Amino acid sequence: MASTTDDVGQPTASYPLRFRSAETRGTRIGRPLRLFARVRGVDEALLDRIGRAFLEQDDAGAALAAAMRLPARAPGRVTHAQLRAALAGDGAGAAIGSPLALRQLLDEVTAVPGWVDWDLVEEGAAVQRRLGQNSNDVLLQLSLVGGYRFGGPTDLLAATGALTGEALSRLRETQEWTAGLSEPGALRPYAPAWRATVHVRVMHALVNASFAEPGQQGRQDRQDRWDTARWGLPINQADQAATLGLFDGTLILGCRALGVPVPPSDSRALMHLWRWVGHLLGVHPDFLVDGEWERHRLNYHVLLAQAGISEAGPRLARAVVAAQAERTYRGPSWWQPFRAGFERERLLSMLTAFLGVRSMRELGLPLRPPWAHAYLLPLNTWRYRVLGRTRRDRERLDRWGRRRSDAILASYGSGPPTT
Secondary structure, eight states, X not given: OEEEEOTTSOEEEEEXXXXXXXXXXXXHHTHHHHHHHTOOSOOHHHHHHHHHHTTOOOHHHHHHHHHHTSOTTOTTOOOHHHHHHHHTSOSSSTTTTOOHHHHHHHHHHHSOOTTOOHHHHHHHHHHHHHHTHHHHHHIIIIIIIHHTTSTTHHXXXXXXXXXXXXXXXXXXXXXXXXXXXXXXXXXXXXXXXHHHHHHHHHHHHHHHHHHHOOSSTTTHHHHHHOOHHXXXXXXXXXXXXXXXXXXXXXXXXXXXXXXXXXXXXXHHHHHHHHHHHHHHHTOOGGGOOSOHHHHHHHHHHHHHHOOOOOTHHHHHHHHHHHHTTTSOOSSOGGGHHHHHHHHHHHHHHHHHHHHOHHHHHHTTOOOOOSHHHHHHHHHHIIXXXXXXXXXXXXXXXXXXXXXXXXXXXXXXXXOOOOO
């Protein structure tokens, strides 16, 4: 790990080796964001906060994960059955009789902070529904595959086997989760998306524990494969902040790049939705923001803090592209190969436009002309700026967004989310 010292030579902070190890590259990748968001200079205090966050975890989640990994009949042990029962409760004594670690996590995710505005959360969900196919495109291409350009989280995904041997199922799980977040009322305590989000938080904590704790039978190989001094904790607060930024600020910018107008009112609602989601996921309050421009500024500094691409990035990116052939598309069987080929080419075309030639080459992906953007820009201009101006038009966009979300989920082998 790297460290800094104060004026008298005492250590003040420690960072993993990845911190700012590819800052020139991060500056290049982040240049459009810096110009668009009018970021003036580098905030060293913010970078220091991000650097320290690489070694910070979700404490409540970590305590629950430790309790779930205790031997059978050990005091304070939490079982998966107890977790499922607690999350399925209706809030009336759901945690009564539960072990301490489970009660503490439930207290945290059911206590609604004063800053939460439920009307704004619901409006954020409606905005995400209206984005329809555009939201799915940006989250898959710019957020997911774009994130593979940096080492650390990609190496954890590769170590767990995610998105390599089971790419389709992992993509389906992500699609189901994000679609569920946009359902009305789904993020209130004990509602479906609330339960799914808290479950994701617990799974993250369990992954962190399984890679970070040495000395347990069957776990030592994982611990040996994870280099904390290089990458920081397997799932840490800095990477959680980066992921949240890919789901809110990057989503807004990506949809605008596809010709979708996102006015300040819609931007504020989306940001508020994801702030509440971030709180449920255990993201530190320092990285929960309501303002789009504050998020862009934070995202730019997160880019500066990142490592360069690792060998896991191209493997994961190619797995996502290959998964398009495994999806099941509407239509007769003879049509499937043609539709799969179209979806693959469409994905590569949009990735080339979103990520640029250099990043595509780093990821080992073939370049394609930006023909997908060429038809999406006028289509979205017509759909949102011409036809989507009245309340009735927005309701029509909402129905269209639902249909597209359901169709995409079905192509991954799953029906629409249940509420």
